[in-house]
Amino acid sequence: MKKIAIAGTGYVGLVTGVSLAEIGHDVICVDKDKRKIESLRSGKTPIYEPGLEEMMRKNMQKGKLFFTTSSFVGFKDADMIIIAVGTPKDENGTLDLQYIEQAAKEIGRNITKNNAMIVTKSTVPVGANRKIKEWIQTELKGNIKFFIAANPEFLRQGSALYDTFHGDRIIIGAESEEALDSLEALYQPFGIPIMKTDLKSAELIKTASNAFLALKISYANTIAGICEQIGANIEDVSLGIGMDSRIGTSFLKAGIGFGGSCLPKDTAALAGLANEVGEPAQLIHDILEVNKRQELSLLKKAIHRFKSLKGKNVAMLGLSFKPETDDVRDAASLTLARQLVMEGAKVTAYDPAAVENAKKVLGDLIYYADSIEQALKNADLAFIVTEWEEIRNIRLNLFYEWMREPIIFDGRNCFQLDKVKKCPLEYHSIGRPIVIGNSNVKRQLK
Numbered sequence: 001m002k003k004i005a006i007a008g009t010g011y012v013g014l015v016t017g018v019s020l021a022e023i024g025h026d027v028i029c030v031d032k033d034k035r036k037i038e039s040l041r042s043g044k045t046p047i048y049e050p051g052l053e054e055m056m057r058k059n060m061q062k063g064k065l066f067f068t069t070s071s072f073v074g075f076k077d078a079d080m081i082i083i084a085v086g087t088p089k090d091e092n093g094t095l096d097l098q099y100i101e102q103a104a105k106e107i108g109r110n111i112t113k114n115n116a117m118i119v120t121k122s123t124v125p126v127g128a129n130r131k132i133k134e135w136i137q138t139e140l141k142g143n144i145k146f147f148i149a150a151n152p153e154f155l156r157q158g159s160a161l162y163d164t165f166h167g168d169r170i171i172i173g174a175e176s177e178e179a180l181d182s183l184e185a186l187y188q189p190f191g192i193p194i195m196k197t198d199l200k201s202a203e204l205i206k207t208a209s210n211a212f213l214a215l216k217i218s219y220a221n222t223i224a225g226i227c228e229q230i231g232a233n234i235e236d237v238s239l240g241i242g243m244d245s246r247i248g249t250s251f252l253k254a255g256i257g258f259g260g261s262c263l264p265k266d267t268a269a270l271a272g273l274a275n276e277v278g279e280p281a282q283l284i285h286d287i288l289e290v291n292k293r294q295e296l297s298l299l300k301k302a303i304h305r306f307k308s309l310k311g312k313n314v315a316m317l318g319l320s321f322k323p324e325t326d327d328v329r330d331a332a333s334l335t336l337a338r339q340l341v342m343e344g345a346k347v348t349a350y351d352p353a354a355v356e357n358a359k360k361v362l363g364d365l366i367y368y369a370d371s372i373e374q375a376l377k378n379a380d381l382a383f384i385v386t387e388w389e390e391i392r393n394i395r396l397n398l399f400y401e402w403m404r405e406p407i408i409f410d411g412r413n414c415f416q417l418d419k420v421k422k423c424p425l426e427y428h429s430i431g432r433p434i435v436i437g438n439s440n441v442k443r444q445l446k
């Protein structure tokens, strides 16, 4: 069993640390954020991820998993150090390597073991691992030999643990056979296909994969726009397209656009790389353009429907960028909320997990509700932004009972049109015909 240190204890670092402890390694997670480390030490995960807290506590109790703010304590005698710090977008849209540089230099200053493996899991631009090697080298205190490897992460938030144990592939890029073999041995117990390649190819696989997923979504959203014009149904069209196994049904779900900390950022980074190397890629820019338009597509429909949203009470159901996470980074809800307020609407939002994070970004620009009912009470219209199960399972009649006007703009196509038709609702969704529900039922309900 190896002594493994993880630099950065966010979504990726924590899930990786917990999973490696679970298969028997001795893991220490290092993070600069004192509050995060305190919370982790007390057995509380600072992020919401199904199953994570339980598995974390189990491995802490077994003495397999530790947390520290000290790079010295974390890195000094590690056999392997996994870099999982953030790589946010900088002002030019490229990936900011400042945290990677800090972490690499701290690793260089503190490692003592010969032949230590330094593995980058953070999403980095092509060529970053070579820079990491140099940053480590400049700080080394003696003649210590180390290896570097690129090992991009493909987990999805909301199913991060599941993905770690059941992912489609593990990509390892390195300069030496020794490094490739050592990482392959580490990952073999997961039983997931492992692909070995060179450093640059591994780095590119990550951003190119995310941009392809984003491409599929923007494609579905483009086709959804056509469906709206001709009266077709995107749900059927996407299914029909995806049943061709060369295309596949996943990531063809039309909606209010893709968000999160990865798809938008990595697609922009790939477009930037293409420009930088003299291979301008309009296709990749267009993925982002379509998404920007898509985020405001429901708002456009609402403005068209009401002429003005000034003074309207708007309920917003869902704030996180997708269900089963409290993350609001690059979430469509943020763009939509800001725009609605600019239009003069009063927005009351509900989310089962993401209110605290949304408050950090939106502050008191909008109101926050503790329940779906509270958000919908007396609303003139409602937007559905995140398809949490609790939201998908709302009894449709409750929109009618609670809202002043049961007019819904559903950005996630949560409800089947034939069910909506039986209820007293006005229902606008994405890539599907508008439904004006049964007004006889409306009277019965009253």
Ligand SMILES: NC(=O)c1ccc[n+]([C@@H]2O[C@H](COP(=O)([O-])OP(=O)(O)OC[C@H]3O[C@@H](n4cnc5c(N)ncnc54)[C@H](O)[C@@H]3O)[C@@H](O)[C@H]2O)c1
Residues within 6 Å of the ligand: 007, 008, 009, 010, 011, 012, 013, 030, 031, 032, 033, 036, 084, 085, 086, 087, 099, 102, 103, 106, 121, 122, 123, 124, 153, 154, 155, 156, 157, 261, 262
């Ligand atoms: N979130 C995802 O689903 C996901 C999936 C695959 C890849 N990635 C990539 O993985 C990387 C990490 O993403 P995340 O979402 O886990 O980030 P995050 O922001 O949740 O966590 C990053 C952590 O690194 C810490 N940190 C920063 N500098 C440090 C340093 N010098 N030493 C120790 N800790 C330091 C921060 O305090 C923070 O806790 C990014 O490159 C991201 O693009 C993310």
Ligand SMILES: O=c1ccn([C@@H]2O[C@H](COP(=O)(O)OP(=O)(O)O[C@H]3O[C@H](CO)[C@@H](O)[C@H](O)[C@H]3O)[C@@H](O)[C@H]2O)c(=O)[nH]1
Residues within 6 Å of the ligand: 123, 153, 154, 155, 156, 157, 158, 210, 213, 217, 250, 251, 252, 253, 254, 255, 256, 257, 258, 259, 260, 261, 262, 263, 266, 321, 322
């Ligand atoms: O058919 C679809 C699928 C997704 N989405 C949206 O796309 C965004 C991203 O979803 P998803 O990819 O499931 O979430 P992430 O957790 O951001 O995961 C992506 O980004 C991670 C970080 O790089 C990668 O590791 C994962 O493989 C990659 O799926 C969300 O807003 C979804 O609502 C759609 O609109 N339609």
